[in-house]
Amino acid sequence: MKRNPDQDRPDQDQENLSQRSPFQPGQAGCGRWGLLWLLVLPMIAFWLWGALGPGGQQGPMVEYSTFRAQLEAGNVSNVLVSGDQIQGTLREPATIENEAGAEVEYTEFTTYLPSFGDEQLLSLLQEQGVALETRPESSGSWWLIALNFLPFLLLIGLGLYFFRQRRGGGGGGISNIMNMRRSGAQLYERSKQRTTFKDVAGLRGAKAELEGIVRFLQEPEYFQRQGGKVPKGVLLVGPPGTGKTLLAKAVAGESGVPFFSMSGSDFVEMFVGLGAARVRDLFTQAKGKAPCIIFIDELDALGKARGVGMTGGHEEREQTLNQLLVEMDGFDPKVGVILMAATNRPEILDPALLRPGRFDRHVLVDRPDRTGRVEILRVHLRGIKAGDDVDVERLAAMTPGMVGADLANLVNEAALLAVRRGRKLVGMSEFEEAVERIVAGLEKKNRLINAREREIVAHHEMGHAIVALSLPGTDPVHKISIIPRGVAALGYTMQVPTQDRFLLSRTELLNRVASLLGGRAAEEIVFGDVSTGAHNDLSRATDIARSMVTEYGMSEKLGQIYLSSDKGNRFLGSGTPDSASGYSEETARAIDAEIRHIIHTQYETALDILKGKMDVLRKGALVLLEKEKIDREEIEVIFRAAQAA
Secondary structure (H helix, E strand, O other), X not given: OOOOOOOOOHHHHHHHHHHOOOOOOOOHHHHHHHHHHHHHHHHHHHHHHHHHOOOOOOOOEOOHHHHHHHHHOOOEEEEEEEOOEEEEEEEEEEEEEOOOOOEEEEEEEEEEOOOOOOOOHHHHHHHOOOEEEEEOHHHHOHHHHHHHHHHHHHHHHHHHHHHHHHOOOOOOHHHHHHHHOXXXXXXXXXXXXXXXXXXXXXXXHHHHHHHHHHHHHHOHHHHHHHOOOOOOEEEEEOOOOOOHHHHHHHHHHHHOOOEEEEEHHHOOOOOOXXXXXXXXXXXXXXXXXXXXXXXXXXXXXXXXXXXXXXXXXXXXXXXXXXXXXXXXXXXXXXXXXXXXEEEOOHHHEOHHHHOOOOOOEEEEOOOOOHHHHHHHHHHHXXXXXXXXXXXXXXXXXXXXXXXXXXXXXXXXXXXXXXXXOOOOOEOHHHHHHHHHHHHHOOEOOOOOOOXXXXXXXXXXXXXXXXXXXXXXXXXXXXXXXXXXXXXXXXXXXXXXXXXXXXXXXXXXXXHHHHHHHHHHHHHHHHHOOOOHHHHHHHXXXXXXXXXXXXXXXXXXXXXXXXXOOEOOOOOOOOOOEOOOOOOOHHHHHHHHHHHHHHHHHHHHHHHHHHHHOHHHHHHHHHXXXXXXXXXXXXXXXXXXXXXXX
């Protein structure tokens, strides 16, 4: 945890102690290792005492019959009897075979009485004049009991040691428990918070929404004079990678206040009550640093709706959420503590979090438009050496739907490609290749494809391009390639929109379906057969047709009715179908029939277009087989040449 220099720094001191060598005297490491030695050394001592001290084995182990033979021969001088164990000494050395079969002399021995006993042993010892000593059985077995319990004590000690290490080491149990109750939030002070709105590009609407928060933190008396209240909580909602965390840091940087950052999952622990204690500690620290900003990333990990889809072990999260609600109700807005949070799953948040007085201002951090992508790309281009041929406007047009994180990855990928190619500047060709890598996957030129399959792929991709170029409302074809990419793509037709679109007409959607089916239609016309290469095309075309029928009300038979049963996350794109569709079997049959009709009709449209432009199809396929890649200019040349002929 980063702390203010003018405060105590126990965490950093503890970190320094833990980095010292545990074998240097006078340091904290000796105490920790000393605990282990205190547990291990007694175990070793007990083992040695049991092996060498009283009660341990003396001399080699011999059979009882061998002992009786030596006793009857008068060769035993003295014996020690302890329970059923007999230890003794011979008057003259005798020999015995060891495990290797060699003869070994011995004068001391150990043996055991048989289970049935020996009533004549005592009288025989007296007759032979053997010195006899007896010892109670319990006097030599207490160490065995200690050895049995010592491993358990050792395991308990090791568990306590590693638990202390995980919780920061050093200190007693009470100290460790208190450390666990601390929030652990990262604190960014004024001097270290340098992110401002200038570093956040492409989010003009979101920044305008947050300007009021910045002004309140800078001049709280301005709002108090007018009688207004600044929202206690600001919820940043948007897809992953759009810059929600960066925007929160920029608010703190613009206002020049401390910034507490913590993830929602950091509050939830295995032990009930720890999360609530961390929430209290976080707000206590924030009030001491006011005015400041508390930022909770991934709020859905903490604020999921209570009582919905929960299983065992959710008491801790419920208590943590309840404590957060209480703290938000309790702190005075005049104090100057602003709570900000980010999530990409707002639909699962508890309604109590979203009511007025808590997170009552929702700021949408959406995907950037084309102008926003231009701004973001220019920010990321500052860190690389870009060539003069880099057209940022064209690059932004090639990346519809990409968020800030995607564009940062794009610029980095282009820089890496330039390094691999040994170039000093990153040119437009590297950026275009980077776009293709992100969209279609990595080129796999080492994948061997036979001549027949290459011919099928070439005609398939040209079929897509010809249908797309022949229909209005479709995106222009930018490049065609028959080089395998990614996991399963054997080729691709890249279409780049001229502008961002937010609305599509029924005709445009139908034309997109026809363009997707153009590859399958080309295979049927040229080869009289179809292949599995249209798998992804059929999936996307069917999805569009299904959405037209069930979501957009574009079916003549079913009319203007919303029939979709998927309730998905608009930001993550995941859908959860309902168990009950909500409509009858007859309606389901009608939906299937309408989807089938749309696909069939547009497939026939693609066939008609390609049959009328067979020369373009065959010539374009030959060029593709020769060059493997053709761009927009070459496609236009092929079209003009075919039309002139």
